[in-house]
Amino acid sequence: MDDVRAAARAVLLLDHEGDTDEALKQAHVLAAEHPKSAIAQRLVGDLRYAAAIRAAAGDGSEKEREAEAAVHLRAARHALLATRRLAPDCVDVAVALGDVFCASKMYGLAESEFRRAQRVPCPVDPADNNVTYGLYGDDEDESTAAERVEEARERARRLYATMTVEKLVPIAVERVLDVAKDHGAAEGRKQAKRVAESFPNLARAQYLNAYMDLEFVRGLDATIDRTAFLRRTLTIAERAAQAFPKSAVIASFHARLLFVLGEYDAAERECRRALVMKEPDDPQHDCIPPGSISGENRGARLVSLACEFHELLNRILVLASDYWNSMTSERQQGFLFVRLDVLQGEYNKVDQLRAFTVSDVQSFVKEKGSWRYWVCPICVGNKKFLDTGLLLSHMCSKHPRAVLPRLQSVLDPKLTEKALEGDDSLDGLSFCQDSDQKDMITFDKRSDLFKWLFYAPSSGVGPKPFAEIRETKRHQGNMLLESIKERMKTLPADKSASEFAEALPEIHNLWHNFLRASVMDYRAIILTLARSFLWKELKKCMTEDQKATAKFISAADIDAVFTKEDASIFTKEDDTDGALKITESHEESKVHAADESSETTGNGTQLSGPPVNVTESVDDAVFTKEEASIFTKQDDTDGALKIIESHEESEVHAADESSETAGNDTEQSGPPVNITESVDNLETKAKNLQIDPNSDGSIATSEACSSDQNGQQA
Ligand SMILES: [Zn+2]
Structure with a gap:
């Protein structure tokens, strides 16, 4: 032998x-x-x-x-x-x-x-x-x-798991879809349930169950209100979303379903959850029909899903806008009264230390007659300067190396006052009390706050801990002081020199920038808190109103959110199915769900993919683009935008937001305001994407399978 x-x-x-x-x-x-x-x-x-x-x-x-x-x-x-x-x-x-x-x-x-x-x-x-x-x-x-x-x-x-994910389940799914086409959605739904039971650990099989349930609801008699049926579908979708937290495909279905049901806040939360998902699964592994999410690689497929989420977020905004406009003026005004304890509650969600209290602000405003102050960015101390002149003389005398004392003789306090006044568009906020003597804050509707409110949820600049805001401002202040110092160094001593006159506007400008960047304006903080709260409130009202009017959900309502996939996708998928097409095995390929035991699922759910957070990077760019479109759409009147543009918070966030926006609280987080930065971000991240070019097509799989053996042979 x-x-x-x-x-x-x-x-x-x-x-x-x-x-x-x-x-x-x-x-x-x-x-x-x-x-x-x-x-x-x-x-x-x-x-x-x-x-x-x-x-x-x-x-x-x-x-x-x-x-x-x-x-x-x-x-x-x-x-x-x-x-x-x-x-x-x-x-x-x-x-x-x-x-x-x-x-x-x-x-x-x-x-x-x-x-x-x-x-x-x-x-x-x-x-x-x-x-x-x-x-x-x-x-x-x-x-x-x-x-x-x-x-x-x-x-x-390993081979079995791959076969299950790439062959068995897609075949079972397609068979169910065929059954639905030939024998109706009710029969398809029954079979989908069986597939889901056979592959409890596979996202696509669980999704199929929700998908077919929706198909069934869609096909009901036109006179039937689908609300109750959709609630049942929602239960299935929720369960699937929970079981497969990395499936962007299921998240998309879930979010859209919530939207159809008028659960706008939950829909938005699901979208945001998906958009910051870490290492999402390749949509190719769980989309239905198989192959329906196109894109040449995982990254591209995730991008197309990210677009769906943004579209849905956009729809919510548009609906909210219509809703607001349908409100009576009184109701709108009533909306804009917010209790201080409610605002405090919003803040406490982001800061367990509770370093900021709205009641302190109230005392401060009452005592000082102002909403804002400066602190010296160089001192460790916490002295509040209400007057920029005093701040300047403090810095010049205490920190003459960082802030050259000569600066005092160069700056014109009147110009400064004027520059800051021109920026002051945070007006429209005032304290008041409700009929129960509860302290409230009210927003002047004329200040177009609502549009700002609208812009806000899409930008997602949410509340931040006070210490963080202060630290950011301190940092920015120091940077600007540094550039003022640099500019001062080359300033001629002779005030009559032409270089002196030329440099002056620039120095003034830098100083004003410094003041704007480092000002602590309580209104900015309160507005951010109010925005976060009011946006949720508005969505809640929309949902409740919809329920109160017992809105009839028709097939058209479903179709408007769930577009019907083309049946030709199947043929497409077949074509790309690879070269190993063996006709003789037809009856064999009928293997499916029914005879799979739970053992099937062993390692079946371990879908591989590069550990790259694609949606997040995509998020930044797509979101910002869309934001820009909302921006322009609502640009008709200038009120809201002025607030945004001059909003110190926004300016500050622009620089440092992108990495943090994701946060944990999806509701309060959002992408950066800075468009160019996000796009750069995307490009850099896209370059780093290591998408496996062989991840589609069965021949690649066959090669992968055989390489196991060849690996041994080699
Ligand atoms: Zn100081």
């Missing part, structure tokens, strides 16, 4: 050297001479499988390639079945045979081989029947037989 082993090795080496045809020929000769040798039969099986893969990827028309691959696969199966008869207790043979069955689209047989690999009670040493072990060195001595058995079993689990 050692002769056979040596001869088999020689054939394998010949194959590795590239003389594949000759190797195949010799392998067949060897197998014919030693029909009782598992090694010889196995060799033929392996080489034939490799030949099938080469043929599938080779020259000629698709039909020719398929036909040639089919011939090799049939021979490979034949040889490996013979090997199995000779070595029934070999786990490694079971894996090889399962792999070839899978490539032949005989999934049921593949499954039973992969399972058999786990069950063989007293497995023999895989190296007994496969000369690839230790072919090039001492591998065989380095691992024990038990380790080789375990390694083969692990390979079986």
